Amino acid sequence: MADNSSIESGWFALCDVDQLGERAIYHTELSGNELVVWRAQDGAINVWENRCPHRGVRLSMGHHRGDALQCQYHGWQFGSGDGACRFVPAHPDAAPPAVSVKRWPVEVRHGFVWTALAKPDEGLPPFTPVHELDNEVDVSQQIRLRTVAIDACSETVQRALAGYEFDHVTLDPWSNTGCVAFDAGPHAVVVTQLDDAQQGVVFLVQPTREGRTCLHGVALGVSARNGSERLAVQRHHQQRLNALRDALEKQVEPPCSDTVTSQPTPSIPAALLSEKPVFFQPAASRPVSPARPLTAGFVISATADEVEDHAFTVHLARSEKTLTVPANANLLQTLRDHHVDVPTSCEQGVCGTCRTRVLEGTPLHRDDFLTPQERAAGDCMLVCVSRAAGAALTLDL
Structure with missing residues (x-):
């Protein structure tokens, strides 16, 4: 588990x-920890x-093997519950090794899966229920919203929810309605309309990693009689959340600790939130760099034994960034x-997950994954361990 000293302890919603x-x-993250969530066949x-x-x-x-997860690399299987290894395909008749997957605490509340962050010298924190989502509430008047990822830290996102506005009557993304926001828990915010407190939305804040946050939402007090009405409510909030996300990502914010605080909650300006909604667009197509011609004396690859470590520049073709390593x-x-x-x-440098295309430059390979032919081609590398043999690399990132 990563160092959680910079974030407030507590329970966080991970997924519906x-x-x-x-x-x-x-697959999800919490405070820089990569997590996997799954349900076994027994529930x-x-x-x-x-x-x-x-x-x-x-x-x-x-x-997913029903009551176990099987790794795609060597096929080891880990059982539900204790996470212990129960089968190794390479040694089917031998007892499995005494190893287990690291497990995280689990709570299933309000229709979401939750897990907890706790400091090393503390036990699990108590779970604080979100009363607006209690089981006694009529679930027919709750509509789940699509989770939205925002490139901003969680405290910034949570404060910005004070400026969130919606209208379940007209479902007009251009209109501004009178709303009020308040904390419903350490990492939960409720926004209700001033003229109808029964209509609201609950947001559960999940800090995935530094500078990135996921928002899970549930619209309340909406009597959606059919699928088209539910879709209209979901689309309305998606437009509002897109505007909130775009407004936050336009801002340049100082580094933050991703700790939810009780400081005053400034709102995002209404002019930003009422802009025309911007939806995710597919990446624009781009030409692929032509293959580099092979000429006499041209070094197309290198190994760790041939070149010493040195600083180098990496150009990112898609991100249009230039970094110094x-x-x-x-x-x-x-x-x-x-x-x-x-x-x-x-x-x-073993699994090959981080394999990345090299558009220009010569990689210094230090992995155990690529074949000799792939190393000789010099058009890909494993960025977790490999470097540049020359002064610069251009990567397809």
């Missing part, structure tokens, strides 16, 4: 229970570290420090 359908494996819900204890590959990339720094960590996401698992 309905997202754990048959054989579903849900038991598990929250585990998203890492196989054998070689570190993400379990979310594996297979110091001699004593890791390329993957440098990318993360500049908020460039790269899928990873073992981070030891």
Whole structure:
């Protein structure tokens, strides 16, 4: 578990229970910890570290076997409940090794799966129920909203919810309605309309990692008689949440601790929230760099024994960023420090999850995954351990 000293202890919603359908494996994060959530065939819900204890590959990339998760790398299976290894395909007749997946605490409340962060010297914190989502509430008047990811820290997002507005009557994304927001728990915010307190929305705040937050929402007091009405309510809130997300991501905020505080809650200006909604757009197509011609004396790859560590520059073609990787720094960590996401698992050059296309430059390979032919081609690398053989690299990131 990562260092949680910078974030307030407590219970956090990870996902809607309905997202754990048959054989579903849900991948998420909490305070920089990668987690996998899944429901066994007997109904038991598990929250585990998203890492196989054998070689570190993400379990979310594996297979749901009913009462176990199977790693896709070597096929080790880990059973529901205790997370213990129960089968190794390479040694089917031998007793499985005494290793287990790291487990996280689980609570299923209000239709969501929750887990807890606790400081090392403390026990699990008590669960604070969100009374607006109690089981006694008429669930027919609750509509689940799509989870929205926002590139801002959780305290900024939670304060900004004071400016959230909606209208369940007209469902007009352009109108501004009178609303009031208040805390319904350590990491929950309720927004209600001033002229009808029965109509509201509950937001559950999930700090996934530094500078990134997920919002889970439930619209309240809406009598949606059919699917089209429910869809209209969901679309209305999606438009409002898109505007909130875009307004926050336009701001340049100072680093924050991702600790929810009781400071005053300034709102996002209404002019920003009432802008025309902006939806996620597919990435624009771009030409692929032509293959580099092979000429006499052209070095197309390098190994760790041939070149010493040195500082180098990495150009990111898609992100349009140029970064400097110091001699004593890791390329993957440098990318993360500049908020460039790269899928990873073992981070030891074994699994190949972080394999990245090299558009220009010569990689210095330090992995155990690529074949000799792939190393010779020089058009890909594992950024978790490999570096640049020359002064610069251009990556397809």
